[in-house]
Amino acid sequence: MATDRAILSFGRGVDRATGVVSADPASPRDLTNLYAREQTWALRPGLSGTGFEALPWGTDILCIAPLRATKDILFVLMDRATREVRIYRLNPIAGEVLLTEDSLPILTEDDLPLYTVSYPPQLAGTWGTLNADADFPVITYAESDGKLFFAHEEELLTYRLPTVYYTPDNVDTVVGTLTTLQADLNGDGTPADVYFRGVAPFYSMLVGWGYGSEDPGDSQRVEIVRLSVPGKPTEWRPESYFIAGARRDPVVACVLSEGNLAVLKQTEVYTIFGDSPANFTIQLTDADYGCLATRAVVTAGREVLIWSATGPRALSNGRTVNVGLPLELDGPRPAGRVADGESRLCFAVFDAERVTVEFLFPRVTWTAASVPTPGYIASLRDPTHARWGYTERQRCVLCAARVRDDKGEPPQVVGFVSGVTAADDGLDTDERYRRVELSWTNVAANGDETVQVFGKPDGGGWSLVGAFAVSGLTQAAVVTGLQTLTAYEFALRYERGGDVAAGYEGNDPDAWTATTAPGARASATTSCETPTGLTGVWSRVNPTQMRVALSWANLQTFVPQRTEISSDNVNWTPLTSFPGTSDVTTNDELFDNSFIEATRYFRVRPVRGTVLGTPSASVMVAFGNGLVPAFVGSVTASEAVPISCGIPWELDVNYATLPTNNLEYRVQIDRIESGSPVLLDADAGPNGPYRDNTSETGDPFFTGFWHARQYRVSIIRRADDALVALRDTALLGVDTGPAC
């Protein structure tokens, strides 16, 4: 017979199901590491280096999650030895990309050699430590409102890590923060940690499933699906949830499908219809097929593919359609193909460039990470039917995600600040320091720069004292931790990722050469809180020394101070200085007796070098005496006008005390008559003489006798009328019979 030819058009997917008689010879029985294109089979893509920095820790990458809001890439890592789980952030700042050894080494003249500039991954936080009996972890993530949420798919609540979210920092070069999601899910008014088994985005809401609330018995409501407040993924209302099917039959995954939220269980699909909390309803839309694992679901354009217990299915209007019949998964495997790994670790990924979906089954246990990683690749280039092939990844891959790594080299910093003003802004939270408020105008800012503030104290050097994200046309910020009573210079510049504008290089503003640099400076002298509550108390230390005890309060501590004295409350003289190494609030000022009964004013004044602070209010102190007077010499009585008959006479009482000016004491004069004192003068003054000008004319007789005169001089303390000293004069004259 003549020869004939049969054309085998490659490009069909695997077909192991069709019988031999009817099978199209162009359909492969085995297609490994090839995928179907238009009438061809193409080699599937490999894996090459990204050009970014290596991860610094861990043994397993549990999850790669893109944060589209900031074009960051987050990695959830685990270390098998410690079972610790951490989240790292990669800031994929890149310029041009250098093709690595693994990638295309042959460049045509149309290819541009590129290089990558990148930053090392930054630790965002430690999520937790897995229990020794926990399943190998499966992580889901969802971005909502600029935050990235992570959930731990673990059946046992006690082994499950709480749901956390990453919030990026306003400054791109600074790693964001990791926060445990808390919500009041039981309506008791107290937020508690949330333990979702999975999270997914749903328009402006976040979906979390597999957790009821912290109430005992409610935490294992694995059939519950919760929706956050629209636009507020950290806010959850207790009543905002759906029950999907039978209790204790867990929800496996949730995915947006044709505008509705598909809730996937292992053998059922529920769909939440509606577009707002006001009109949401939930219906059972597929009663027979569901999803095998939390990550075994992928969106490919308009298509949603899941891997069910019986193989791959497409989700359409809430129902699933078998798209994996040609694989004949219930039949023998292709020769030489390794067995799939544990189904709960299955993950799926969509390659938008090649229009393929790949489901992988990593062969991973707590003690093994085997290669190859088997997978199933479906070409969706013909959207009417999936054309399947097999993959065998030669590395043990555990996760995959579609990310943006074209963050690009940030534009060169060209902006600057102008119109800088600076002024003391009061007491710092640390009472040892002061704050200074700076204000300035931003010029030609890109919006993502950091304004660096350099400060130099008088006599010191420059140092970075503050950094603030640029914001607005005019801006103000407060620098803290500044020394009191110090003249500062401030200089400001823009910075981004280590780059600064031309002419602002280096950390010595005195060396900046930009013409705009002088305008980016300002000066201010820090002030100091005024001492308050000053009091002064006089007392005598000893016969030759007196003391004024000063006491006051300092709102500002560790400030050099000095006491000052004035006689007129106008002109002041420094007294005692304190170096400011401690919180001094008392001091005794010593004086000699030249200040007895003087009046002086005192105050406390902060001072550092030549910079004077505001003094305290002054206090007036009246000096006392404190010396107890004593008689000097004898106490006598003498005749100023001699005693004689018929004419008035006067007698002087002569005494002297020392000191003479202690007004705390008085001198009292008594005449002794018939042995008893008769008060003549209660306050005769501090010193003699005292004149008893009693006149007796004519008959000096008292009952016919001359009366001799005798006087008593007493020194008495005014405060309590206590007798301090007493002297009696001699009798002046004699008691005689009548002489006239």
Place this chain on the structure above:
Amino acid sequence: MLLGDHLYWGEARVSGVPEYWLTSDVTSDGGVAFGFRALSAPLAPTGPGGESVFRWAFLQFAHRASAIIRVTPVIDGSSASVATPQGTLETVPATVSLAQVASQREEPSVAVPLVRRLVTPGGEELARWYVRGQRLQLLIESTDPIGAGGLMLSGAEVEFEIVRKADYRQIATVGG
């Protein structure tokens, strides 16, 4: 390769810091080379029964990558050797070498004979003839590391000659 939208992949390891990669047109996964394998469905020109001689397969490739590709005819589901009194009847895989191409993609058409040979116990080849049987499958697989730049299997043509349309061997009846 341009920056933009990429697939990133994360590794699992028992020990040591894990690596991460991106999807790219390379023929290795993180530095470990991989190959490919395709096994076509049976071509039975005469349907069940019958016999054909399959002479040549003309394979169409599109590539820039270098590759050593082995094409093995599988007759009636087997390419295994058969022992005969005269020696061993072996299927002879054909080897196709594709050279690395610097710039534009090339689309060579390669003619591959579909043959068996008889080899004496002493290793001497006594004869060759085209493979013959009811149905043919082509097993196309890479044997060495593949170069860079992509590789596609665009199709094949098989030249055959129908020898007879029915198998004169007694066919077991069903039932009766």
